[in-house]
Amino acid sequence: MDFFKETDVVVIGGGIVGTAILRELSKYDLRCLLVEKEPDVAVGTTKANSAICHAGFDAPTGTWKQKTNVRGNALYHQLQEELGLDIKWTGSLVVATNDEEVQHLQVLLDRGRANGVPGLEILSREEVLAKEPNLVTAKAALWAPTAGVMWPFGCAVAFAQCAVQNGAQVICDCAVTGFVKEDGAVTLVNTTKGAIRTKLVINAAGVYAEEIAKLAGDDSFTITPRKGEYILFDKMTASSLVYGAIFPCPNEKSKGIMICTTTHGNTFIGPNANEQASKEDTSVTPDGMNEVIAGARKLIPNLPMGASITEFAGLRAVSSTGDFILGASGVPGFINAAGIQSPGLAAAPAIAEVVVEAVGNEMYLRKKTGWNGKLPKKPAFNRMTASEKQKMIEKNRLYGRVICRCETVTEGEIIEAIRQPVGARTVDGVKRRTRAGMGRCQGGFCGPRVTQILARELGIPVEKVLKERQGSELFYKKFEE
Ligand SMILES: Cc1cc2nc3c(=O)[nH]c(=O)nc-3n(C[C@H](O)[C@H](O)[C@H](O)COP(=O)(O)OP(=O)(O)OC[C@H]3O[C@@H](n4cnc5c(N)ncnc54)[C@H](O)[C@@H]3O)c2cc1C
Structure with a gap:
């Protein structure tokens, strides 16, 4: 055959x-x-x-x-x-905001100990506020230091x-x-x-x-898809909203709508949990956004909604x-x-x-x-000290050319992300490997420049460069001309 x-x-x-x-x-x-x-x-x-x-x-x-x-x-x-x-x-906190939830923390603690999770403890309101000053609704919380x-x-x-x-x-x-x-x-x-x-x-x-x-x-x-929607905040304005992963008390469908920091200092709120028929539909909806905001406000009523930079959704594979x-x-x-x-x-x-x-x-x-x-x-350029950056630029001047201004991602890093094994082939592939396009402007400035670099590196015309999946080309021939 x-x-x-x-x-x-x-x-x-x-x-x-x-x-x-x-x-x-x-x-x-x-x-x-x-x-x-x-x-x-x-x-x-x-x-x-x-x-x-x-x-x-x-x-x-x-x-x-x-x-x-x-x-x-x-x-x-x-x-x-x-x-x-x-x-x-960062560790994680499951926050109880009423007496019933405070009792549920004990259930989680007992289960966690039976599961072999190290270091779990229940913190008082004062101890929670010492870690997370904005969690004003907290009565107590389960602290998991290994998260x-x-x-x-x-x-x-x-x-x-x-x-x-x-x-x-x-x-x-x-x-x-x-x-x-x-x-x-x-x-x-x-x-x-x-x-x-x-x-x-x-x-x-x-x-x-x-x-x-x-x-x-x-x-x-x-497998049934269960959608979870999110709102992501800009790190310039919302990075000190929370310092770790903050959950409400869980329900039977999900761990609940949380407020969480990210590895790069953004903050997000979400996800909700709604089953759907489609295994492709990752759109966000007005109802979903309202649900996420209402859920997060139960933890921190005063959310900086003006700092939101994007929304997204993912599908859980529920068996x-x-x-x-x-x-x-x-x-x-x-x-x-x-x-x-x-x-x-x-x-x-x-x-x-x-x-x-x-x-x-x-x-x-x-x-x-x-x-x-x-x-x-391979440390990211934007996490280097000034002298490390200087040395990098002396070795390769393309590290001195900033392509993504929001996240300070250089042309040198983008080329490396494309050339490495299992390298980026799409604009979003570059984004996931370097963070170019993940900042406040969400690729509005660097998107076309990343597209040009991809076209050059892959030896394909600009109009063939994909944003993500097949059919997601960003430019028409007429623009290039
Ligand atoms: C809202 C939400 C929140 C979550 N939060 C967390 C969390 O905080 N912590 C945590 O641990 N987990 C979390 N999860 C779960 C976690 O994201 C998933 O368990 C994990 O990403 C699943 O990975 P996977 O490789 O199984 O699936 P996927 O990442 O979906 O990979 C499956 C791959 O298979 C490919 N594929 C499908 N069909 C074919 C085919 N016919 N031929 C070739 N390839 C194919 C797809 O394109 C896809 O790339 C969350 C999930 C959701 C949706």
Whole structure:
């Protein structure tokens, strides 16, 4: 039969889960590749979420969510240094604003201790205000010191880069369309780029994991998208609103509408939680915005709404089982990492361990000699000291040319982001790797300049440069002329 690649393991989906699995697989003497239907990795749910590295007190004890969250959080504490991940260990607070909620904090504390989360304690109103002076509604709060805020796209890109540096492959613009089985086992993956012969397939397709599983003959679960909408504030005006991750007391659907800092000092409010039929619709709605504002005002009534710079939404992949679906399916040669809703970011490195253990049950795994788990350190220009900046510019004058004024991102960094392994191919890919376009003007100034740099570096005309997905070209020929 015709095929364009032959490999041992195919990972479907380039989100945080698929890339973490690819990295874990790359530790072994295996041929492995990841296919992603979009032009870049980290463009699904991984790009639109609260970005909290949860401590692990929320999930019911004994579930995959709980086990992989607590282990994943501990792994990120190690991986941060090895992969240069952008994570701020801010800790998190669950805030009680009435007596009933104060009682619920004890439930969360007991569960957290049973889950093995270190350092949890209930803080009095005075102790909460000492940490977060704007939390005037607080009566008490649960403090989780091991929680943090992370840069999720950076983590996914780093996982992918680490895998590639150890021999794995990432193929973007490559959608899986079906499977061929021999003797009941999946042996061939059909994609929009051709067929891939393989011994094993791992389904990490996010909200589409149900469709991928059904194509392979596994109809044991469904995935319902549950939208969460956000409002992001400018860091110049709102950076001191809160210093960490502030949750209300959770409800049965979600952890509630929070107020949170980000790795780069912005603040956001959100998300709400509304189920919908579409797996594509990530639009924000007036009702959603009002819901988010009303929810956040329960924590801090006086929000700086004039400092809002953008809104966005992400889709949780809610599984019919209520838990992550990890490991062997009923179909030989087909493994699931499905239904990965929150705390999927925090859990991803541990999910990868569980999945690769399942791979080990299906094929012999031998550790690779010379596996390199470290990525070269690349501090962002805007976080350098004046003398470090000067040295950088002396080495490469393109570091002296600022392209994104809001975030002080230079041409040197943008070119590096395009040329690196698993490099940026789109304007939003540059944004996620460098922050060009993430500031107050949201790319109004630097967008066209980033487009020009991409066109030059990729050797394509400006009108072929994509903002994000196929069909998102930004310019018409007539403009260039
Ligand atoms: C509102 C919200 C808030 C959240 N907050 C947090 C949080 O604070 N902390 C936390 O830990 N988690 C959080 N999460 C959960 C977390 O974001 C997800 O668990 C995680 O991003 C899921 O990653 P993934 O790789 O499974 O999915 P995705 O990132 O969606 O990746 C799946 C990939 O598969 C690709 N794909 C789909 N179909 C195909 C196909 N046919 N062929 C090839 N590729 C395909 C998609 O394009 C996509 O890139 C939140 C989620 C939401 C929506």
